[in-house]
Amino acid sequence: MSRPVRALAAAAAALALVSACNSATPKADGPGGIGEGGGAVTRGVSADSIKVGGIVSMTSAAGYSKKDTDLGAKARYMRANAEGGVNGRRIDYIGAEDDGQDPGKNLAAARKLVQQDKVFAVAPMSSVTFTGADFLEQEKVPTFGWGTLPSFCGPRYIYGFNGCLVPSPGGTLNQTWPEGIAQVLGGAAGKSVAIIANDSDAGKFGIRTFEQGFTSAGFKVSYAKASVPATAVPSDWSPYVKELLAGTDGKAPDAVVSVMQTPNNIGLFTALKRGGYKGVLTDPTDYDPGLLAKEATKQALDGVHVLLQFEPFESNDPKMTRFKADIKAASGGQDVPLNMHMLTGYMSADLFLSIAQKAGKDLTLAHFQNAAQSFSDTDTLVGDRAEPKGQKDSFGCGALVQLKNGTYEVSVPFKCHEPIPFK
Structure with a gap:
């Protein structure tokens, strides 16, 4: 991944530049639109606005959609503007580009937002592919999304709204899922889990991280494979069910952990239930009241424990009450079913806004990054x-x-767990 290049200038030269450009239109010198002089233009920032865009998988070949991520971001930006903006600047949110979960389209969307729309930041970025990451890092574009991809872990300009969830060795792993399933099962001692994912880079990394996490929590991992095709939902799940239930010793696992999206989970869980499986079913994606509209879907997911990395919608926390009010306002006053995609967009926008507020009135990329280097807050919807x-x-x-x-x-109520070292 390319490293940003910092322009250096002598103090005397900078003063001369400011003086010479005092009555002229300044130019943006760097790839991020940040000039060297005090009057230089910052891409996407004017005297009264900050331009922000998003990249979201509104559509996909499998029919899965994260379109409500865009609504969540819109809701948070609307409230920010209603409260006076960020240090006097309103947020000009131009909406999200649809990448269709296609790697080529993801990169194209990133290029469009920077080169044509000239945004200051991308918030949210929500897709299972992030081929635009290198480009956004190279162009020094602050980018915010759900940190479920390796690109959210390490780069200087890319931020996960709940941190880095797929770290490199030396980082840490979130133990919410293993500790939560242990609580559901009455403890991890003597219990086994089978973990399954799509055959993709993200799926393989998910297997690696969750296998370590569940093992560290005291479980025996009887099966851990990224074996399901990533491009199409299988029509026959029986081979996968047979492998999962056989484990390593012929004994069905106490829990089946699916690191996949809704269409795959519906197929897998239905097949497992038809095969007589009575253990715990769990995944990280199926928290969506809209899924309950179809009887077949509701039956397939009944009993499933879904991992959340934020306060549940059922919480009475005042922050959740405010979130619901913001979503309703962004929906034109309608009571729409809530889902985790809305929260993803909302909290991606929230983290961007919080850092931008800390950066102060003189918003430049350098000031934004400096603010991020010492940013902290407490008691948010993600802890x-x-x-x-x-x-x-x-x-x-x-x-x-x-x-x-x-x-x-x-x-399992919202709680913070001590992360473990990732090896």
Whole structure:
């Protein structure tokens, strides 16, 4: 990954430049639109606005959509503007580009936002592919999203709204999921889990991280494979069910952990239930009341424990009440079903806004990055936040909810766990 180049100038030259350009239109010198002089133009920042865009998988070949991520971001920016903006500047949110979960389109969307729309930041970025990461880092574009991809862990300008969830060796792993499932099962001692993911880079990395996490929590991992095709949902799940239930010793695992999206989970969980499996089913994606509209979907996901890395919607926390009010306002006053994609967009925008506020009235890329280097706050919908810690480690908080009789119930309350070293 390319490293940003910092322009250096002598103090005398800078003063001369400021004096010479005092009555002229300044130019943006760097790839990020940041000039060397005090009057230089910052890409996407004017006297009264900050331009922000997003990249979201509105559509996909499998029919899965994260479109409500865009609504969540819009809701947070609307409230910011209603409260006077960020240090007097309103947020000009131009909406999100649809990458269709296609790597080529993801990069194209990043290029468009920077080169044509000239945004200051990308918030949110929500997709299972992030081929635009290198370009955004090279162009020094602050980018915010769900840190479930390696690109959110390490780069200087890319931030996960709840930290880095797929770290490199030397980082840490969030233990919410293993500790939560241990609580559901009454302890991890003597219990086994089977972990399954899509055959993709993200899926393989997920297997690696969660296998270590569940093992560290005291579970025996009887199966851990990224074996499901990433491009299409299987029509026959029986081979996968047979492997999962056989484990390593012929005994069915106490829990099946799916690191996949909704269409795959519906197929897998339905097949497991038809095969007589009675253990715990769990995944990190199916917290969406909209899924309950279809009877078949509701039955397939009934009993499933879903990992959350934020306060559940069922919480009475005042911050959740405010989130719901913001979503309603952004929806034109309608009561729309809430889902985790909305929260992803909302909290991506929230972290960007919080750092921008700390950067002060003179918003430049340098000032934004300096603010991020010492940023921290507490008691948010994703727990306590800190940067640059979040570019290496998870914030360590989360909860589990269970779909039960057509409604979601909190099965493990929101809590922060001590992360473990990733090896």
